Amino acid sequence: xxxxxxxxxxxNGIQVGILLFLVASGLTxxxxxxDVINLAHGALFMVGAYAGALAAVGTGSVVWALIAAPITxxxxxxxxxxxxxxxxxDRDHLDQVLATFGCLLFLNELARAVFGPAARPYPLPTLLxxxxxxxxxxxxxxxxxxxxxxxxxxxxxxxxxxxxxRFGMLVRAAATNAPxxxxxxxxxxxxxxxxxxxxxxxxxxxxxxxxxxxxxxxxMGDQVLILAFVVIVTGGTGSVRGALAGSLLVxxxxxxxxxxxxxxxxxxxxxxxxxxxxxxxxSMMVYLVMAVVLLVKPQGLLPVRGSHR
Numbered sequence: 521x522x523x524x525x526x527x528x529x530x531x532n533g534i535q536v537g538i539l540l541f542l543v544a545s546g547l548t549x550x551x552x553x554x555d556v557i558n559l560a561h562g563a564l565f566m567v568g569a570y571a572g573a574l575a576a577v578g579t580g581s582v583v584w585a586l587i588a589a590p591i592t593x594x595x596x597x598x599x600x601x602x603x604x605x606x607x608x609x610d611r612d613h614l615d616q617v618l619a620t621f622g623c624l625l626f627l628n629e630l631a632r633a634v635f636g637p638a639a640r641p642y643p644l645p646t647l648l649x650x651x652x653x654x655x656x657x658x659x660x661x662x663x664x665x666x667x668x669x670x671x672x673x674x675x676x677x678x679x680x681x682x683x684x685x686r687f688g689m690l691v692r693a694a695a696t697n698a699p700x701x702x703x704x705x706x707x708x709x710x711x712x713x714x715x716x717x718x719x720x721x722x723x724x725x726x727x728x729x730x731x732x733x734x735x736x737x738x739x740m741g742d743q744v745l746i747l748a749f750v751v752i753v754t755g756g757t758g759s760v761r762g763a764l765a766g767s768l769l770v771x772x773x774x775x776x777x778x779x780x781x782x783x784x785x786x787x788x789x790x791x792x793x794x795x796x797x798x799x800x801x802x803s804m805m806v807y808l809v810m811a812v813v814l815l816v817k818p819q820g821l822l823p824v825r826g827s828h829r
Contacts, residue, residue: 524656537771538671542726544748546719552695552758560623562745568724569731573642593724632738642731695758756820777805
């Protein structure tokens, strides 16, 4: 196995994991507090990508793109909460799934009607389009390194907010036992709106960060949403620490599996069967990892202690 290729793929896996964490963190907080399954969350990732692309084209500045994307996703998320999710807080999961899936389809088709089916351009400054040298004589895209750096800073900031501030204390308390917190006089609905808005902004920010390296088109958030739910189940529902651990595990498993499973299969199988076996297993790798984790720890890697809904 080439050490340089392994280093590149490890960085790719971390980068994918960081993006998944930005999407999954808000989703797991809302699920932990309100027990609401929001399938429209992936559309907020798409909204952020479109907003970032339009801002980058209009202003020529990636900074404005990274500002416009979370603000736009925040506004769309608040509207979604006011118009749809608020009516579903006390309904069962089937109603939530059907309603939010309808919102997902609506937003995807709205994007198709407004922007068309073709992918949108997302220009980057020349400095961020280049590559940087890594040990072993290989190069790595600057923007992907920027995703890792900015994502880690965002995760650190989110951790500070949740651990060191009163708002974070209330969010953690609501994720553990929302009914008791409401009995103590805290407006849990308002707290959830703020949390939902923060999660929407993070999803939009992730979309803006991913925009230059993925195709910005209707439905682009669907696959990210699936992986985000895998992350939540793997890490532990309602746990931001679990979301981070699950995101990195899923990102690395998916990237390394797609890169090396076929070569590993050739060690024990003839070339033709290995060429079929490797990609087939690689496409299922994240789900296999989730199954193994749940067999060992049914509540996930780092579940919320004493959670009660």
